[in-house]
Amino acid sequence: LGIEGLLKLDDPVLDKRMHPGNPAYTDERMEEFLRLLPDFVEQLSRKHVTRQIVWEDYKRIHPDGYERSQFFYHLAQNLKAQKARTSVLHHEPGLELYVDFAGDTLSYSDIETGETIKVQTFVSTLACTDYAFVLCVPSQKTEDFLYALRRALEFYGGVPKIVVPDNLKAAVTRADKYEPTINKAMEDMGNHYGFVVIPCHPAKPTQKSLVENQVQMIYHRIYARLQHRQFFSLEELNMAVHELLVRHNQTRMQQRAYTREEHFHAVERMALRVLPETPYLMKRYADVTVQQNGHVYLSCDKHYYSVPYTLIGCTAKIIFTATLVKVFVKGNQVAVHKRVRGYGYTSLDEHLASNTLAFTKRSANYYIGRAKAVSEALCALIEGMFASSRANCPPEYYYKTCDMMLRLQRDYNPSYFDRACEICLENSLFTGKKLENVIKTLMQASPEDNWLTAPDPTDHINMRGSIFFQ
Incomplete structure (x- = not known):
């Protein structure tokens, strides 16, 4: 040339x-x-x-x-x-979110015991813009994994169409190359937020290279800067991690004229689906049998919850979150309770049989109210009986006596019964048998004796008192 x-x-x-x-x-x-x-x-x-x-x-x-x-x-x-056979893949904005746990752990010190507590680091990144999120959680269990994923969606301010996890047990119950079995809690979360779960290939998880690269950068830009710092709570650790995460997302990428945060807001933020109004609460499931006492037993809490007594012996499914317990029988919701941890019973009145409710709802006020509805004299007698109770004598001691007195009211003539109640109250006769004896005595007396008007006694040789011997 x-x-x-x-x-x-x-x-x-x-x-x-x-x-x-x-x-x-x-x-x-x-x-x-x-x-x-x-x-x-x-x-x-x-x-x-x-x-x-x-x-x-x-x-x-x-x-x-x-x-x-x-x-x-x-x-x-x-x-x-x-x-x-590699190629540069084009990722659609708002399509995929890759999630994983970092292999190395961070830690904090228990301020009371001085023990060093290791925690797991959850990392997620959006495929299109490589916008990262990091959160430390106590473990890789389902509850902690789903909590971290929920926080990630709230951090991004929207929901992608696909979440791509590794084949960890918190997300995948059974790994499979073609049709893996998704953890029920993870599936419920997807239904709540509107995303689908597509795990990585179990043997060659090459799809998650983006999040693996992100983990390596997190090691350099967060782990390395925290190695000489000491933390005394998980919240304090996460605050420090978040500060460095913001710096990482706001650092200009190599060979590009913008940061991850700028790229996210310019390209991907508006492509994400809107978050639901209420955050997801993880659901758990239990299959139980309604016991003879009309309650179902939640073994993880060691607590009993009531269901309608007509369902005794039926098979029930319990679906419970951190705050609620729902009971289903044959596909119908039959009970909803506030979740209580620890041994005990939670019962609703409408679930109990009438005889059971009558037994469990007994109290001094209960019997006073019942007596007032049928006889003012009986009401006064029962009030006097409870008022005269000794300090060490519980109200339950008189419940059966009250039942007997109410039965006597139904069995005898009201005029005799009311007069007998007045006599018993005047003489502090607070037993059912004494009340019945007074009623029978009044009934045996003839009308001429005028017992019901209680006349003044006449002088008689057998009458007691100094007035008769003057």
């Missing part, structure tokens, strides 16, 4: 002229080798066929072809290139 012709070439063209690349690709033998390469690969896939045999067959047909060392070298290079 001459010096003038070379100076007229653009730099890339001139560079290519000066450096044509691998000379092997200018060799005429390479063209024939590449044409035969699919046959070489097919032969090597057969049993007992070696590279030596393939080369010998090649040399027999092409005596001027590559010698053994060159043939083996070019064959190995092309086989490596075929296995790689």
Whole structure:
């Protein structure tokens, strides 16, 4: 070309002229080798066929072809290139969120015991903009994993269409190449927020390379800067992690004129689906039988919850969150209770049978109210009985007496009964049998005796009192 012709070439063209690349690709033998390469690969896939045999067959047909060392070298290079098959993927905004736990842990010190408590680090990143979120949680259990995922969605301010986790138990019950079984709690969360779960390949999880790269950057930009700091609570640790996370997202990326945060707000923020009005609360499930006392038993809390007594003996499904317990029988919701942890019973009056309710609701006021509804005299007698109770005598001591007195009111004439109540109250006779004896005595007396009007006593030799012996 001459010096003038070379100076007229653009730099890339001139560079290519000066450096044509691998000379092997200018060799005429390479063209024939590449044409035969699919046959070489097919032969090597057969049993007992070696590279030596393939080369010998090649040399027999092409005596001027590559010698053994060159043939083996070019064959190995092309086989490596075929296995790689990598390409730059285009990620749609708002489509995928990759989540994982970092392999290394962070820790804080218990201020009371001085114990060093290790925690797990949850990391997530949006595929399109590589916008990251980090949160430390106590463990990789389902509750902590779903809590961290919920916080991530709140951090992003929206919901992606797909969440891509690793095959950890908190997300995947049974790993499978084609149709994995998703953890029921994870599935419920997806239904609540409107995303689907597509786990990575169980054997070769190459899909999560984005979050793996993010984890490596988190090691350099967060872990390394926290190694000489001491924390005394998980909240304090997370505050420090969040400060460094913001700095990481606001750091300009290499070979790009913007930060992850700028890219997220410009491209992906508006592509995310709107968060639901209420956050997700993890649900758990339990299959139980309604016991003879009309309650179901939640073993993890060691607590009993009531259901309608007509369902005794039926199989029930309990679905419970951190705050609520719902009981279902044959697909119908039959009870809702506030969750209580610790041994005990939670019962609703409408679930109990009438006889059970009458027994459990007994009290002094209960019996006073019942008596007042049928007889003012009986009400006064029962009030006097409870008022006269000794300090160490509980109200329950008189419940059966009250039941007997109410039964007597139904069995006897009201005029005799009310007068008997007045007599018993005047003389502090607070037993059912004494009340019944007074009623019978009044009934045995003839009307001429006028017992019901209580006349003044006449002088009689058998009458007591000093007035009769003056």
